[in-house]
Amino acid sequence: MSQAQTLTRRSHFLGTKIRNLRKRHHLTMEDLSARCIKVDAELAPSVSYLSMIERGKRIPARETLAVIASVFQKDPQWFMDDAAAEAAITPDKTGRGGIAGMALEPGFLFSQDILQIAIPEMLAQTGTSGRQLAHLLIRAHQEHNRNHFPDIERAAEEVGGKRLPLHVDDMLEIVKKQGVKIKWFSRMPQDVRDETGVSSLSTVRSFFDPPGTLYLNEILKSQTGRLKYDLALHIGHFTLHNKDGLKSVLLAGKSPSSNSSGRLASSELDAQDILNAWRDFECSFFAGALLCPKVPFRQLLDRHGYEIDIHKQLDVSPSVVMRRMTAVSPYPHWHYFDAYAPGTLKAVYRGNGIPLPWGNMRKVEDPCQHWAVFRLIGDPLKGSSAQISVMDTRDGPRIYCCESKPDQDMAGNAHVLCAGIDLNPALDAAGQSGTEIAAALKEDCSKNGGNSEIPRPIHKALLSAGRILNIAWVERGLNNPARLICSRGTMCPRTPGCYPAVESSDTLTVMERMQQAIREEC
Template sequence: MSSLNRKIHFLGTKIRSLRKLHGLTLEDMVVRCMQVDDKNTPSISYLSLIETGRRNPSENLLLLLSQIFQKDLEWFLDDTIQDEPLENNKTDSNIDSMSLEPNFLFSKEILESAIPAVLSQTGTSGRQFAHILIRSYQEKNKNQFPDIERIAEEVGDKRMPLSVEDIMDLCVYHGLKIKWFKSERFSTSDDSGRVIKTLFRSFYDTPNILYLNKELKNQPARLKYDLACLLGHKILHNGDGILSSHATGGVIGGSPKPFEHKSSHIQQKDILYAWRDFECSFFAGALLCPKVPFRHFLNRESYSISSFKKMKITPSVLMRRMTSVSTYKHWHYFDAYPPGYLRAVYRGNGVSIPWGNMRLVTDPCKHWSIFKVLNNTKIKKPYSQLSLLKDEDRQSLYASVSIRTRDAAKNPHVISTGIDLGPAIESQGLDKDELFNDIYSSCLGGNGDILLNETIRNQLLKVARTLNISWAEDAIDNTCSIICPRSTNCPRPNSCEKHPSSNKNFSWLNEIKSEIIKKGRKRK
């Protein structure tokens, strides 16, 4: 092989390694190129020839790739290859977990009796526990469920966007009948006793009737979602009727009736209904936003939150599908209702939860972007924030965007999605820990909130531009804030909340024990 051929082959290998490093297919790469410079965009086949060393890329193409991946042109011409792909499937160590040891205490028989007792004593309902199980399963799988994706794509033929009429035609094709009913908003209480406004939207009546509230005719984006969910029940479960009704403003799986008895005992039907609800919801998202076409759409839109308007879907569906279709898997998603109840949570990146979605705690960290928007009604537009999470000795950096919206019952709430920037920072060859320490020191100088200096911002902007996420760029240009899981352990120089001193607890007994032993040794 001549020297020139070796250089061409090496360059092609380097380009292929860079593409795979960021989890892109050849088609994804071409879409990104078209977004930046359609005149110099190669075809998929030509890009494949370049990667296999059978074609030499032009200088214009190298300049285009350097812009996409935020690399200097010289980087493509040196003799190094970074061949470690992003660990998208790695289980995030930030998610709380425990070892089930010793084995005899965590046997199937013991857990079958212990779990109901724990739920009863903590006031956790069977439905809540079922959704925690499913959420953990989602996070473990990075929101990847290819079987449901495939079925939805076969039903919808990967068409996008689908209109209300398109989905109704699919329902009719699969033997479903649609009936309309009239039901206005009403007030009830959720599992925590909080009074809420609820709209009963839709339900499935076996074997093949879909009942839809006439109110949804004025909300086509939500109507499409409900139709898609109910169609999913017919496709996935043969329409057997084991599916929760759709009600907005209540708890997941529908709103309870006034004065309904709330059981803390877990029943098998709680698990079954929760899993069916999840499958139908995921099917609806995959039908409305088929994976590959939707990912290309997001790339063209630079993951703009406002792009839900072009797709004619709800912003919630847009955000949740982002976490599933993106080649970057380190996402989270929150849905919060006033004054701070987290109704929906997904933590594929292992981000801490500022407080649980079952009850409101007394020591929240008010600096999370979602709660800034929730507590400040003057924020009307999407709000982007860069956040350094400080949890004891662990530091993580997140970019997030939050938007205020209303549900079908007109209840105000805030939805938020974000990414862990750590893996992307490492893919740029930067020292993550050193960068986080610099950011933390800078934030401390501003009592927890500061606009980062130009050097740090430029490093982070390269990361955001490589990911092609516009609101991450916006977050980097805004003030960076230190956040924490609970404000009782606030890492800021001046604690943002004042809390009364805690009474001595069990962990203090070890200190007393040590003092007694120390005094005993001195007497000897």
């Protein structure tokens, strides 16, 4: 085998390593090319060639690789696959939300053609529906953009004129201007079972019958906040999609086996599933922006310290207020959950990258009960509950504060809404070390069985951060013990743990033991 072929076989991660080294040193491709020219003008790669190297389209000659390695003060061997450089092939988070990314390398296995073959097969083998994958893609897109969708915001503001609040009569007038007639129907909630046999109540809230009739459930007459949301969502469809009817049915209750267009969920990936899911999201975001326009709503939140109860003043549901907080707040490190028993997340947003307690693509019977949102599912408390929590993440311990509120959907199903923030960035911005404070609070909680009164110095630091953020429920959370929480029962940080111990098996260690046994036998 030639030297060139050998290099190709050992350099699947080479492009990723160069790209992440460049980004960690805050260099553009132009910067890196210029640095290489200073080392050796003849062998230095051009910007376009560097781009192809980073994308895995080209493998540089050994001499060119040596020039690049010289810029970063690395041995060329460091860039090979068998070099111990795991940290270098993991992309840094770039200030965006959501969970940290992974390197899609080797590049030839993540080509568009291979993914188009592999993704449908993965869905079929795991029992994941195309609609579930669509929602996962949209959630990742939403978190990556920090809930910032200015085009949808502008469209909603043009329709509503940035009025806050909008009353039912205002909404009906907007619908009338769209040339749409309203008809009322009567449909009470019925007991339905999902694909796993879990029973819940469900009913049709509203639907649009093109070209110009909007049907509304009479139950909405007594729930004006939900009536306004349904009207706003359909106005979003009229505005964004010209009343084409593809976004039609709005349901109350946990998501059933069919989507908003009535199509049955299937593990076969269909482009229509992606389109329907995206339109669901667009119309929902539009509805929130219409009912709570960004600037006046942010001003209202500032005046009331981000209290959830302002939903009563606006006559909208608490879920609308909590979801809009994550979009309009100048502080970007928010999360939002909408949880149903025993283990369904109907909605998730993680602009702060908080590890998921369970996925919205599977159900778990026993999530960590020290999360406020899960504790309240089994404890139907009146009013809301603020909590300070500490969790280990891949970036070290972090302090979160959340406000959780029990509620009922229109069908009568109990669920819990939760809006929360990551306090580490706020502590860092105030000149303190969020990681050190979180580590100290974690140690105190560990010593006290998982809960601890917040020590005075930490209390003072968190109180100061909460007041700078102007979020009143941070201060209420400080009046309760801090709690250790985890994303999975098998990773419980408490001593003793809340779950039965599970023996872990390190595959590499097992392989090494097998190899050692073979050597001894021989």
